[in-house]
Amino acid sequence: MGLVHLPGGLNLAAVLLMLTGSQWYILFNTIAGARAIPQDLKYTARLMGLSRWQRWRILYFPALFPYLVTGAITASGGAWNASIVAEHVVFGGRTLYTVGLGAIIARATEEGHYPLLFAATLTMITLVVAINRLLWRRLYRVAEERFKLE
Amino acid sequence: MAEHLLELRNVSQVYRSGDREFLALKDVSLALDEGEFLVLLGPSGCGKSTLLRIATGLQRPTSGEVLYRGEPVRGVNPRATIVFQTFALFPWLTVLENVEVALAARDVPPAERRRRALEILDRVGLDGFEGGLSPGALRRDAPKSGVCPGHGGGAGAFMLG
Ligand SMILES: Nc1ncnc2c1ncn2[C@@H]1O[C@H](COP(=O)(O)OP(=O)(O)OP(=O)(O)O)[C@@H](O)[C@H]1O
Numbered sequence: 109m110g111l112v113h114l115p116g117g118l119n120l121a122a123v124l125l126m127l128t129g130s131q132w133y134i135l136f137n138t139i140a141g142a143r144a145i146p147q148d149l150k151y152t153a154r155l156m157g158l159s160r161w162q163r164w165r166i167l168y169f170p171a172l173f174p175y176l177v178t179g180a181i182t183a184s185g186g187a188w189n190a191s192i193v194a195e196h197v198v199f200g201g202r203t204l205y206t207v208g209l210g211a212i213i214a215r216a217t218e219e220g221h222y223p224l225l226f227a228a229t230l231t232m233i234t235l236v237v238a239i240n241r242l243l244w245r246r247l248y249r250v251a252e253e254r255f256k257l258e
Numbered sequence: 259m260a261e262h263l264l265e266l267r268n269v270s271q272v273y274r275s276g277d278r279e280f281l282a283l284k285d286v287s288l289a290l291d292e293g294e295f296l297v298l299l300g301p302s303g304c305g306k307s308t309l310l311r312i313a314t315g316l317q318r319p320t321s322g323e324v325l326y327r328g329e330p331v332r333g334v335n336p337r338a339t340i341v342f343q344t345f346a347l348f349p350w351l352t353v354l355e356n357v358e359v360a361l362a363a364r365d366v367p368p369a370e371r372r373r374r375a376l377e378i379l380d381r382v383g384l385d386g387f388e389g390g391l392s393p394g395a396l397r398r399d400a401p402k403s404g405v406c407p408g409h410g411g412g413a414g415a416f417m418l419g
């Protein structure tokens with residue numbers, strides 16, 4: 109928790125906490141993806157004599173892509189949740205806040221500042237929906253249509 | 259002793275899982291010469307695929323030797339390939355791109371790949387299939403047009419000179 113004393117340290121710590129919480133979604137999805145690659149496809153890549161880089165570009169990355177997207181979607185959902193708890197810490201009798209939407213929500217809840225809570229929550233909902241539509245849904249469609257292993 | 263194209267000497271394969279052992283190949287020896295055509299026949303599970311993987315260097319046998327033109331095979335033999343019963347095409351590439359990948363692996367320069375790939379598809383009667391066609395569509399449509407060889411067959415291996 110020495111991070112707390114650094115300038116911007118709490119922000120960094122909050123990001124770290126969100127990352128440690130969400131990396132598992134991506135990791136386990138990637139493992140599942142790697143296991144789903146047909147053995148014959150891996151053999152064929154070796155028989156063709158594809159270089160390591162070619163194997164990644166032509167086989168592993170496309171095959172893992174849908175799993176990476178699914179992992180990232182789940183992870184980002186988890187990270188939004190985590191932001192509310194990660195952005196403020198009760199530490200040595202003091203409550204520390206980072207700069208962030210999660211912190212605003214947590215603080216407004218604690219202080220009973222309902223108009224602010226309402227506005228911040230609405231902002232977060234809008235952000236989540238916008239990112240879902242603009243980013244995740246597009247990536248998901250690409251994964252579905254282009255990189256599906258039949 | 260004459261040098262064979264491919265030679266297997268006393269090849270055995272034991273598969274282990276936990277403390278159980280399964281002898282899939284027992285002391286197989288065979289020799290194949292240039293221009294020869296060999297067919298392996300046998301019931302399901304008798305070890306045909308295992309033998310192909312060992313002959314091409316995809317898998318090291320538990321014991322025994324594999325020689326290609328008199329030289330022990332280390333790693334995958336670049337002069338050998340297998341056509342799997344699942345076809346094993348990259349589904350995110352078109353049929354034409356699949357052919358180009360094989361050429362890229364053999365260091366054919368990019369400018370020449372397209373031309374050679376078209377030529378190859380033409381030669382096997384797949385011209386007109388080269389457009390944006392995916393391997394999945396090929397699998398579905400090809401039998402109807404009678405260009406799909408060996409349906410229901412197993413894997414085949416090719417040793418190239
Ligand atoms: N990786 C493995 N681990 C354990 N046992 C295996 C493994 N691969 C194959 N076997 C066993 O070895 C035997 C031979 O398998 P193989 O796939 O070579 O047979 P096959 O002749 O190709 O069969 P098919 O005609 O069904 O393709 C089978 O009994 C199989 O269960």
Ligand SMILES: [Mg+2]
Pocket residue numbers: 306307308412413
């Ligand atoms: Mg088999």
